[in-house]
Amino acid sequence: MNKFEQLGLQAEIVNAVNDMGFEAPSEVQAQAIPILLDQETDLVALAQTGTGKTAAFGFPLIQKINVDSKQTQGLILSPTRELCLQIANELKNYSKYLKQLNVVAIYGGASISEQEKQIKRGAQIIVATPGRMKDMVGRRMIDISEIDYCVLDEADEMLNMGFYEDITDILSHTPKEKKTWLFSATMPKEVASIAKKFMSNPVEITVGSKNEGSKNVSHEYYISPGRDRYQALKRLADANPDIFSVIFCRTKRDTQKVAEKLIEDGYSAAAIHGDLSQNQRDLVMKSFRSRQIQMLVATDVAARGIDVDDITHVINYQLPDEIETYTHRSGRTGRAGKSGVSMVIVSKSEVRKIRSIEKIIKQSFEQKDIPSGEEICQVQLFHLANDIKETKINHEIDQFLPQLEEILEDFSKEELIKKFFSVEFTRFFNYYKDATDLNAKAQNDSFDDGGNSTRYFINVGAKDGFDWMSLKDFLKEHLDLGRDGVSRVDVKDSFSFFNTDTSEREKVLAAFENYQHDGRSINVEITKNSDGRSRGRGRKRGGGNKGGGRRSKAFSNKNSGGGRRSSRRSSSDNSSGGRRSNIKSSINRRKKKKS
Structure with a gap:
């Protein structure tokens, strides 16, 4: 039966x-x-x-x-x-x-x-x-x-x-x-x-425990300075030549930017987010399912409903707003009894979030080093060798063998192997030979407020509808500091703290000069520690009250370290930046917005 x-x-x-x-x-x-x-x-x-x-x-x-x-x-x-x-x-x-x-x-x-x-x-x-x-x-x-x-x-x-x-x-x-x-x-x-x-x-x-992650998925995290996050992503892709992945970003803007950079660097990538039309979404998903696209960059909302059994990796380019969302992200791989890998790229200050996720999914993360250029070159070299080993011979080439043998008759077997692999290997080697040690940079990425980082006090917090990620998004957009320009966001009940590079200090203070939200002045000043007990003598602003590619073919792009260019670009992102006239309602709209 x-x-x-x-x-x-x-x-x-x-x-x-x-x-x-x-x-x-x-x-x-x-x-x-x-x-x-x-x-x-x-x-x-x-x-x-x-x-x-x-x-x-x-x-x-x-x-x-x-x-x-x-x-x-x-x-x-x-x-x-x-x-x-x-x-x-x-x-x-x-x-x-x-x-x-x-x-x-x-x-x-x-x-x-x-x-x-x-x-x-x-x-x-x-x-x-x-x-x-x-x-x-x-x-x-x-x-x-x-x-x-x-x-x-x-x-x-x-x-x-x-x-x-x-x-x-x-x-x-x-x-x-x-x-x-x-x-x-x-x-x-x-x-x-x-x-x-x-x-x-x-x-x-x-099945399993509530909110528990799939047993078929292993979890890894990589510590990278925020400004090197994209380079870390590329290295993870290059170190896994057969990658077929979904890359998660938290905002439509970051999703589009990451996808565009991957395409420019020769990877077969595309973005899927809420600003795409239904027809565009259908085209992207059709290409992804047929593996014409091997790196799909997605927001959490847009990725819901993606059901592809053979995804090898999920890469968390940024951690989600809600810890429980990680369960859904990682569940995109390790499906139908197959194994998968969920990777997370985090800054030092975000490691605490990893511990929170571990408690929810009841599984441990393994901290791994970002692959070095030498490791990537070796992986790609042997991947190419195995591809050649498994390639079926096309006997139509037999008719040309005499001429080929004549051209190559002066070379030994060893020289031929070296020359053959050098055609492709040299491209990766040239890209990575002077590559920075991202792991050393991550270890040297200081937590101190001194030196190259300045810490600020701002008189908005959880009562205004913020959590640490939504406040970070608001600050990045308002200050126009780029994806990783704001760090160490710490949200209290009615006030918060955040860091930027010291070089941006004047820009930050000026951006909040006479800035108001619903008739209330927003105050930003320089502080020295996160408990609010000894703020520095920074300028007060506003007079407010305090406290209130993947490549389907290896080694094919000299500048990117390899990759085949995708023939399809996703549509440009229309996410708006700038000031928010209503902070709390803006956050709520983000959370509720349908794809």
Whole structure:
């Protein structure tokens, strides 16, 4: 008997499973499927991204649907268009032998009237994004008043994207007696609130521990001075010639800049963020899935719904605002039973965040040195040698062998090997022969406020809606100091501290001269330590009250150390900088902005 059949699945679904090559259920499938088939119950399932959650709810849902009725019986809500389409396609594959079952995907960026027509033709299962679903329910284009089952997939992601009100509004149009199945990678308080409000005595299953990271993913961190972060990224890519990765940045601006720099340096890269049109996003993702793009630079919001099983590395170019978000980032690799690596590039002052993440994911990080130029040259040399070893001979070359042998007859075997590899090796060697030791620079990157760094007091803090990352973003944009111009941000309740290079001192003080927020003066002054007890005699400003590439071919670009140029550039970033007229609302908008 088939292992899926042992779970109680009907023959039509088992046959489809066999066609797809599934051999054994994953842990979440083995736990969830029997419960959902045997019981009419609400369910909360906590499992990491890539563990097979779609089949865990998809198989039972399909089996419970009455295919003889065209009435909508099941609703699945998912955070992004990409994931919505993916779930719908998977359900269609699972139900290929149930010809009467109709699954319709509802999402923004497509014709709403066409989607309405599909619904009216009969859709027993609707897969939808919250925004479009709420719109169509509000227009009475969809009737979900008699559904039997509602699935909230990637519930934490939907809530992180600001869909709480949309979800509660949608669920208010569904019958109370329906069964709700909630699937999530983490269990923040917002998800618990949804479960408490809309579910009755749910069965809870957990694969691993709550918020725990995947066992298939190893975690590494590399300490780099902020100004060398991009160079560190390049070296990590160069030291892993077969890399197929997602690189995470926190802002659209940084995402676009990093992608553009990688492209300029010869890597096959692209950016995906909220300023891209849906068509641009589709083109980028199509190229990534086909491996035409090997380094995808993404914001957290834009990356939601990326479901590619063969990603080898996740690189955290910057740590996320919320520690729990790291779980989702690292879950993009190590999928479908394969191993993966999650790398983090941090400054000295950010190492404390690594310790916090370790506690959440219940796994340890290994600190590693940034690869040296010599190490990279060696890795690339032997990677090329292995590529040559595995290359199949094209015998069309046989006709040219006599002439080739004549040209090369004066060279020994050893000389030929040296010459052959030097054609490519020299490019990397020339790039890295005088390369700086980034690890030594990181160790010498001082924490002291003296010397080349100045520490400041500013009279805004947590009460104004800031955490350390959002305040850093605000300061970088307002001061126009660049990506790593602001460091050591420490947010207190009603005031904060931050550092810049001492050379920027006059610029910082001048930038906040007579600067006001909602009629309140913002005060910045030089201080000497972070507890606020002995601030220096810096100038007070504003009179306010205190306290208030990857390359698919090695060695192909002389300037970058290798790489094949991508033929596609992502669209320019339209993220705005400058002053914020309303600090708190600006931060909230960032957190809630949909991709």
